[in-house]
Each structure stands twice: as C-alpha cells, then as structure tokens.
Amino acid sequence: MVFKKVIPMLLMLINGLGIFAQQSLWGGPQIVSPEVHDNHTVTFRFQAPDADTVMITGDFLPTEKMNTQWGEFDVPGKAHLQKGDNGVWSFTSEPLESDLYSYSFIVDGLYTTDPNNVYKIRDVASVFDVFIVGGGKGDLYSVKDVPHGTVARRWYYSPGNNMQRRVTIYTPPGYENSRKKYPVLYLLHGMGGDEEAWIALGRTSQILDNLIAQGKVEPMIVVMPNGNVAQQAAPGESPKGLYKPTMQLPHTMDGKYEETFPDVIKFIENNYRVKAKKEYRAIAGLSMGGFHSLHISRYYPNTFDYIGLFSAAILPDQKVESVVYENIDETLKAQMDNGYELYWIGIGKTDFLYKNVNDYCAKLDSMGMNYTYVETEGGHTWTNWRVYLSTLAPLLFK
Amino acid sequence: MVFKKVIPMLLMLINGLGIFAQQSLWGGPQIVSPEVHDNHTVTFRFQAPDADTVMITGDFLPTEKMNTQWGEFDVPGKAHLQKGDNGVWSFTSEPLESDLYSYSFIVDGLYTTDPNNVYKIRDVASVFDVFIVGGGKGDLYSVKDVPHGTVARRWYYSPGNNMQRRVTIYTPPGYENSRKKYPVLYLLHGMGGDEEAWIALGRTSQILDNLIAQGKVEPMIVVMPNGNVAQQAAPGESPKGLYKPTMQLPHTMDGKYEETFPDVIKFIENNYRVKAKKEYRAIAGLSMGGFHSLHISRYYPNTFDYIGLFSAAILPDQKVESVVYENIDETLKAQMDNGYELYWIGIGKTDFLYKNVNDYCAKLDSMGMNYTYVETEGGHTWTNWRVYLSTLAPLLFK
Numbered sequence: 001m002v003f004k005k006v007i008p009m010l011l012m013l014i015n016g017l018g019i020f021a022q023q024s025l026w027g028g029p030q031i032v033s034p035e036v037h038d039n040h041t042v043t044f045r046f047q048a049p050d051a052d053t054v055m056i057t058g059d060f061l062p063t064e065k066m067n068t069q070w071g072e073f074d075v076p077g078k079a080h081l082q083k084g085d086n087g088v089w090s091f092t093s094e095p096l097e098s099d100l101y102s103y104s105f106i107v108d109g110l111y112t113t114d115p116n117n118v119y120k121i122r123d124v125a126s127v128f129d130v131f132i133v134g135g136g137k138g139d140l141y142s143v144k145d146v147p148h149g150t151v152a153r154r155w156y157y158s159p160g161n162n163m164q165r166r167v168t169i170y171t172p173p174g175y176e177n178s179r180k181k182y183p184v185l186y187l188l189h190g191m192g193g194d195e196e197a198w199i200a201l202g203r204t205s206q207i208l209d210n211l212i213a214q215g216k217v218e219p220m221i222v223v224m225p226n227g228n229v230a231q232q233a234a235p236g237e238s239p240k241g242l243y244k245p246t247m248q249l250p251h252t253m254d255g256k257y258e259e260t261f262p263d264v265i266k267f268i269e270n271n272y273r274v275k276a277k278k279e280y281r282a283i284a285g286l287s288m289g290g291f292h293s294l295h296i297s298r299y300y301p302n303t304f305d306y307i308g309l310f311s312a313a314i315l316p317d318q319k320v321e322s323v324v325y326e327n328i329d330e331t332l333k334a335q336m337d338n339g340y341e342l343y344w345i346g347i348g349k350t351d352f353l354y355k356n357v358n359d360y361c362a363k364l365d366s367m368g369m370n371y372t373y374v375e376t377e378g379g380h381t382w383t384n385w386r387v388y389l390s391t392l393a394p395l396l397f398k
Numbered sequence: 399m400v401f402k403k404v405i406p407m408l409l410m411l412i413n414g415l416g417i418f419a420q421q422s423l424w425g426g427p428q429i430v431s432p433e434v435h436d437n438h439t440v441t442f443r444f445q446a447p448d449a450d451t452v453m454i455t456g457d458f459l460p461t462e463k464m465n466t467q468w469g470e471f472d473v474p475g476k477a478h479l480q481k482g483d484n485g486v487w488s489f490t491s492e493p494l495e496s497d498l499y500s501y502s503f504i505v506d507g508l509y510t511t512d513p514n515n516v517y518k519i520r521d522v523a524s525v526f527d528v529f530i531v532g533g534g535k536g537d538l539y540s541v542k543d544v545p546h547g548t549v550a551r552r553w554y555y556s557p558g559n560n561m562q563r564r565v566t567i568y569t570p571p572g573y574e575n576s577r578k579k580y581p582v583l584y585l586l587h588g589m590g591g592d593e594e595a596w597i598a599l600g601r602t603s604q605i606l607d608n609l610i611a612q613g614k615v616e617p618m619i620v621v622m623p624n625g626n627v628a629q630q631a632a633p634g635e636s637p638k639g640l641y642k643p644t645m646q647l648p649h650t651m652d653g654k655y656e657e658t659f660p661d662v663i664k665f666i667e668n669n670y671r672v673k674a675k676k677e678y679r680a681i682a683g684l685s686m687g688g689f690h691s692l693h694i695s696r697y698y699p700n701t702f703d704y705i706g707l708f709s710a711a712i713l714p715d716q717k718v719e720s721v722v723y724e725n726i727d728e729t730l731k732a733q734m735d736n737g738y739e740l741y742w743i744g745i746g747k748t749d750f751l752y753k754n755v756n757d758y759c760a761k762l763d764s765m766g767m768n769y770t771y772v773e774t775e776g777g778h779t780w781t782n783w784r785v786y787l788s789t790l791a792p793l794l795f796k
Contacts, residue, residue, distance in 0.1 A: 032642055048508055110446055112510045118520045118633060119640045127516055132640055145637045148562070152550040154574075164546070176552075176669060235516060239543045242517045242530055244430055271574060 033116040040095040049087025058103025098136025102128040124192035125245040141203040146213035147173035156267040160260030166233035172219035183397040188285025194234035195226040218397040255322025284308025286385045301335035310388040314356040343371040346388040348378040431514040438493040447485025456501025496534025500526035522590035523643040539601040544611035545571035554665040558658030564631035566593045570617035581795040586683025592632035593624040616795040627654045653720025682706025684783045699733035708786040712754040741769035744786040748777040
C-alpha cells in the first residue's frame with residue numbers, strides 16, 4: 001500500500017504552516033474567486049455560512065459619494081453577494097472593460113481580503129485583492145509569452161540625503177547580453193507610494209515587456225526610485241522594520257527630493273550602460289510624482305527631453321520654502337528655451353486635480369510652451385496611470 | 399484659508415482607491431496590530447464590534463493535533479481574543495523567541511487576514527500575516543543598516559525544458575562594483591514553493607546581507623530557481639495569468655528537474671562573474687528541495703563541494719521511472735569518491751520526515767560517507783529552514 005503511505009507524506013511536504021492549505025485539502029469546498037468569464041463578467045465567491053451580509057467593494061463597481069468633513073468625494077461602490085448552497089456567497093459583475101481591478105469583501109461590516117485569491121497588492125497602508133480582465137488593455141498588464149526584462153531591487157548611496165536608498169530597476173530583454181547603451185525613463189510614484197508602486201500596481205515590467213515585444217516601444221531602462229526622502233525604502237524593506245505604514249506626508253513635497261534627484265541619475269549613469277544625454281532621458285510620475293517630474297525637469301532645465309505629468313499634483317496654494325520652488329516661471333522659461341521633445345500631460349475628467357492641471361496648461365499656453373494634453377475619463381486612479389504609461393512609453397526616444 | 403484647501407487635497411493625493419486608507423483617515427480607531435513589546439510579548443488587535451468570537455492561529459502558538467483521514471498531524475494552535483472597548487478585540491502572547499512568525503485571525507469561524515498589517519506573505523496557496531520578534535535570530539531576518547545585496551528576478555532559457563524560466567538571484571553587496579568572481583549557492587524550495595519562497599519566507603537576502611556584514615559569511619551569489627518543471631514561474635508571474643495556485647504535485651519529483659538542472663548552472667556561469675568550479679558551488683534545499691539537492695549532487699557527482707539537505711523529502715517508497723533515480727548507490731559512491739567539502743543534513747525532532755532522514759544517515763554511515771548531522775527542535779517549518787540556512791551559509795566556501 002505504497003499509495004497510502006506516500007500521499008499523506010506528499011501532502012505534508014507542501015508546507016510547514018499550511019493552515020489554509022490543509023483546510024482546502026482536507027475538507028471544505030474548492031472555491032474559485034474571482035472567476036473571470038469569457039464574456040468579461042466576473043464572479044466573486046466567499047464562504048461564510050453564518051454571515052448576515054457579504055458585500056464587495058472595488059474599483060470595478062460604479063463609484064459612490066462619500067461625505068467627509070472636507071466635503072464629498074467619489075469612492076468605489078459596493079454590491080451585495082447572494083447566499084447560495086454550502087454557505088458560499090456569490091456576486092457576478094456586469095461585463096467589465098479589460099483592466100486590472102482591486103477589491104475587498106465586507107462581511108457583516110468587516111473589511112476582509114479574499115481567502116481564495118493569492119494575488120494581493122499593497123497600496124499605501126492597505127492590501128487589496130486584484131484580478132485582471134483580458135481581451136484589451138488588461139493583456140498589456142499580463143505576463144505574456146514574450147521576452148522578459150529583469151527587475152532588480154538595488155541600493156545606492158544618496159550623498160544629498162546622506163542615506164542608502166532602495167530603487168527598483170527594470171532593464172529590457174537583452175540588456176545583459178548586449179553592449180548596447182539604452183535610454184532611461186525615471187518613473188515616479190505618488191504620495192504614500194514607494195519604489196514598489198509602479199511595479200506592483202503600475203505593472204511597469206509587463207507593460208514594457210509587451211510593448212517592446214510588439215515593436216511599439218524603444219527598449220529602455222525604467223528607474224523607479226523612492227520619492228519620500230524620509231524613507232530609505234518601502235515599508236518593511238528598511239531598518240525601520242515591519243512598522244505600520246503612515247501616509248508619509250512630511251518631507252514629500254518640500255524640495256528635498258527634487259534637489260537630491262541628481263544622486264539617482266548619477267548612480268544609474270555610473271552603473272548601467274545608458275545613453276547619458278538629455279535626448280535619452282525621460283521623467284514621468286503620477287500625482288505627487290507628477291509634481292516631482294514637473295519641478296525636477298524645470299529645476300534642472302537642460303536634463304530631460306521627455307516629461308510626463310500623470311494626474312500631476314499641482315498645488316498653487318502650497319507655501320514651502322525651498323530654493324527649488326523659487327523662480328518657477330524663469331526656470332520653466334529656461335526649460336522651454338533649452339528645448340525638449342515632449343511635455344506630456346494626462347488628466348482624468350473627474351480627477352480632483354482637473355482644474356489645477358488645466359490652470360497649469362493655461363499658464364503654459366500663456367508662455368507659449370508646447371505640450372501634449374490628453375484627457376481621459378475617470379479620476380485619480382491606477383487605471384488611468386497604467387493607461388498614461390502605456391500611452392507615453394511609445395512616444396519616448398523616437 | 400490655504401490650510402483648509404490643501405489638506406483634503408493632500409489626503410486625496412494619497413491614492414486612487416484608498417477605501418481602507420480613507421477609512422482610517424476619516425474615522426475609526428487607529429489600531430496597531432501586531433504590536434511587538436520590549437519583553438517579546440506581542441499584542442494582536444482586531445476591530446469587530448458585532449463578532450461573537452475572534453481567534454488567532456499561527457506558528458507562534460503551541461501546536462495542536464489535527465485528525466485527518468491519513469492520521470493525526472500537528473497544526474498551529476489557536477487562542478481567543480478578548481473583546482474590549484470600541485469593539486476592538488485583543489490578545490497578548492507569551493514572550494516569544496526571536497523569529498519571524500505567521501498568523502491569521504478567525505472571526506466567527508472565518509479565516510481572515512489582519513487589516514492593520516500590510517506584511518503578508520504567500521505560502522503555497524495561502525496568504526498569511528507575518529511579524530518579526532527581534533533580539534535574536536529575528537534580527538538576522540530583518541533589514542539592518544548594513545550594505546545590501548541586489549535581488550533580481552530574471553528569465554533564462556532552459557533547453558532541457560524548452561521553456562523560458564524565471565529565477566531569483568541575490569548578488570552580494572559590492573558585486574556590481576568589482577571585478578571579483580564569486581562562489582554560488584543554489585538554494586531550492588519545497589513542494590508548492592517557487593522562485594519567490596526563499597526570498598519571501600526564507601529571508602535569504604536579509605540573512606546573507608547580515609551575515610556578510612558580520613564577516614561570518616563569504617560574499618556569494620545565491621540562485622533561487624523554480625523547482626516545478628511544469629511551471630515557468632511563480633503563480634501570477636507566468637503567461638498562465640492570475641490563476642488559483644494548485645499544489646503542483648505532478649512533475650515535481652520525477653527526475654526532470656534534476657536532469658535539466660545544468661541549464662540553470664550554465665545560465666549563471668555564462669552571465670555572472672562566478673568561480674565556475676566544484677569548490678565554489680553549493681546546492682541546498684528544503685523538503686522537496688532537499689530531495690532535489692540530494693539527487694542533483696549525486697547524479698552530477700563531481701559538480702558540488704557543498705550539499706545541504708534541510709528536512710529533506712527522502713521517500714524510499716517512491717516509484718518513479720527516471721534515469722536520475724537509477725543506480726542511486728553507485729552514484730552516491732561516485733560522489734563520495736570524487737570528494738566534497740561538506741554534506742550537511744538538518745532535521746527537526748518532530749518532523750514527519752525524521753525517520754526517513756535518519757534512515758538515510760544510516761545508509762550513508764554504512765557506506766562510510768562523511769556528513770554533518772544537525773538535529774533541532776520542531777518540525778517541517780520555515781522556522782527551521784531559516785535556521786538551517788543561517789547555520790550552513792557560514793560553512794560554505796571556507
């Protein structure tokens with residue numbers, strides 16, 4: 001009876017802790033959640049025999065209004081799951097546009113993750129479940145059977161911050177086996193983000209792999225630094241340990257990051273085979289990273305030929321004393337006079353920064369400064385930022 | 399009133415989805431969970447005003463017996479949280495030995511993750527919350543203020559599997575800025591694991607960074623391949639998409655991985671500055687990876703000078719037809735005759751493989767084959783495998 005002896009051994013080999021694993025092996029229904037159907041509807045399932053209500057919330061549902069002391073904001077909507085046999089609740093969505101989506105369950109009022117979905121992404125201080133609906137732009141965010149670049153987490157010394165800092169670097173397929181020099185895109189995250197944001201939620205490596213394979217994007221290195229000068233690295237990746245992340249409001253938009261940004265450029269140009277010239281440097285960022293990209297490209301007005309502002313956090317009322325934010329008009333003028341290939345601005349129609357960004361465009365108009373303006377549906381979301389990266393990347397270094 | 403206008407804007411900048419983030423900003427208690435105290439007790443908190451019972455289970459609690467159709471197994475124990483003010487339940491552990499631990503909550507019978515802990519690790523098909531208790535070996539698993547190596551996720555072509563395969567590679571601090579050649583440790587995961595396992599739960603990069611900084615470990619490259627030949631990459635990292643992971647039982651211990659292992663060695667030796675000689679090659683693995691290490695080092699009996707078997711899955715009853723498993727005694731004898739520096743075997747006293755590993759040791763004894771045997775408390779757990787790596791690494795390449 002070799003079988004009888006070997007099977008439990010093989011099962012035990014599966015892992016050392018294995019509570020959930022053992023549960024699913026040794027009883028309980030095999031639940032699939034989420035299940036993406038061919039018609040682009042998605043079924044979510046949650047086993048909760050004794051629950052009174054099970055709801056789901058996520059960015060695939062129509063937004064709702066939320067009242068706060070600061071006014072009304074759009075937040076992701078909610079939907080009720082229906083109780084079925086065996087205590088398994090389920091909900092099937094409308095057909096969804098191809099994309100990557102996030103969600104959470106709410107069981108009797110408690111927010112919880114999906115125990116049947118191992119694909120979770122941290123966004124700022126929260127962890128969400130994610131899924132991809134293919135057949136459109138979601139395919140761009142998926143790992144396909146194409147040559148893959150390398151993603152490295154590396155540390156460099158920033159003299160300006162007197163700090164070892166962590167950076168995520170994508171090198172394109174073939175980088176390691178050529179003598180070629182490559183252009184570089186510096187890709188900056190938003191407030192609360194870090195050097196993991198563009199890889200995790202931004203799907204940078206998938207987007208680049210796929211667009212390079214399609215011949216639409218010039219093979220390039222993508223550098224994703226940490227834009228919070230108070231941090232050495234993402235939460236959990238620094239000597240601060242496994243602390244509860246905070247929103248990183250201090251020292252994020254006070255000029256220090258812009259001032260010390262040449263540290264990361266120098267590190268990259270000294271350590272990678274790159275074309276270290278303005279026409280082969282791009283900088284783009286989302287929200288706070290758009291703010292950073294605006295100011296870095298202006299403060300060093302002869303450094304970047306490609307600038308991308310994604311839902312840029314342009315805050316005209318902000319009063320911060322920093323040499324970086326002095327003489328904004330003069331340095332913008334210098335940037336314009338020095339010339340550049342592309343100044344790309346993307347904003348969603350319902351973004352709370354819509355007016356600020358359009359006011360900034362009016363300012364650029366009044367200066368006679370060239371730019372490309374792209375307006376999309378939606379607001380201040382990763383859905384838009386992935387689209388902006390996918391739209392901008394093919395325009396770089398051409 | 400600049401303040402009034404800017405604050406909500408800054409809050410909105412934090413992220414695009416932000417349900418949880420908005421909740422914690424706009425009301426609700428600020429819960430810290432887990433909270434590791436100076437005396438090494440840990441308090442866990444969970445907000446559930448309407449729950450009847452909240453429990454916690456994890457590997458920091460004494461094990462319990464679980465009855466299955468295959469017999470009785472040790473599983474992590476459970477403890478009750480007590481309901482306090484504001485509907486926040488809490489539990490404080492006994493003082494814990496310094497280590498990295500995993501846990502989940504059980505709310506009215508439902509397993510759930512900790513919404514206040516962003517540090518989650520996937521183990522096979524489940525996601526757990528983790529925390530570290532410092533002041534001992536947990537310090538070795540923590541990011542410290544020391545020089546850090548680089549961790550790269552890279553793809554290589556395996557002719558033997560006719561497949562692009564993903565591999566995780568740790569290069570030690572200074573690798574990129576020297577002309578030095580380095581020794582290589584091939585570090586193999588267990589059943590259900592993949593090329594992420596040793597980095598995520600094994601804390602390989604932290605252990606290596608810290609032991610190298612202490613001068614206890616020779617700077618080395620650590621290669622963590624994917625040992626499931628049916629997979630190109632970890633779940634979610636291959637063209638199979640975001641599928642529900644299965645246990646990967648087929649084609650994991652059928653000889654194919656061992657047969658095609660030279661593909662990854664060739665890739666590393668052609669692409670990294672390594673000392674491509676037997677005395678600078680080590681191979682070690684946990685559970686199924688221990689099985690693989692045993693058979694790879696024996697089947698290529700003049701390739702590795704250092705072999706590490708961590709809770710190795712030695713299954714004498716297994717009947718698999720593969721050239722790899724023929725003539726086991728003869729190839730072991732050849733390995734012995736060719737010589738090696740270290741054959742290291744680690745096993746926990748309560749590991750279900752204890753007898754198998756000790757029977758294997760008796761076999762080695764009968765052959766007169768030298769080995770180092772280390773017996774620890776505990777069973778088939780990551781707690782032991784991190785200790786085994788920390789114990790073996792200082793012995794390599796000396």
